[in-house]
Amino acid sequence: MNTTAQEPIVTDAELVARLQAGDESAFEKLVRTYMPRLLRVARRFLSSEEDARDAVQDAFVSVFKSIKNFEKNAQLSTWLHRIIINSSLMKLRSRRRRPEQEIETLLPRFQEDGHQVEPSTPWTESAQTVLERAELRDAVRKSIDQLPESYREILLLRDIEELTADETAEALGISKNVVKVRLHRARQALRTLLDPSMRTVPA
């Protein structure tokens, strides 16, 4: 079998070289190292644990098939990230979509003169308190889940997975301008959903 299999795999470059050589222990190392990160991404997109796990499994099948074509100067983690995103989006598409909610009711409303109908008040809670309080973290996640699907996926891709507007447009097969418009609306809608639990309580 492979004579180098006994040497520890330290870097991603070594891991890729072993994978491309067909070293079975390298495949296990790859799965054990990267699976949790991939599962975390899949769970963001897919509400069902079974679907998230299927997406991870599909992603690794794709990785196993295409590792030979992986370019040595590419970043392994970035490549895997793109694969799990595509796999999660495919799984999402294969599921019957929830009826698309109207986002308009979650956007700020303006009077004819351009002023906000309901003036905004400062938030007392901050992202720092979201970090510190589990119930607030759950509330934020639930609010993200409430966003209409075509907005939620763009918020996840741009603000959480940190894809560029071009990468997001390509992944979803839509224009960069649509990505831009939907991202702004998604953030506004999420802000509206978070507002009651984050703002100053009037005395």
Next chain:
Amino acid sequence: MSVRPYLPCSEVIGFLADYIDRVLPPETIVEFERHLAVCASCVAYLASYKETIRAARIAEDVIADAPEELIEAILRSRLQ
């Protein structure tokens, strides 16, 4: 001396994403910030908009587990 009108809140809020990404033309930024200097509501909105993005990142940054049965299923699928 004529007084330059302020941008309406609707425009300021409409271009918030471009403002925080710093892609607005310099002359628009000047008008944007002139509005913010006199509009507490838009200042609050801008701050909460930025906080929304941060809160979403923090809330989604959960610790990832590694279910052993999934690892085994993936490795089995490789051998099939």
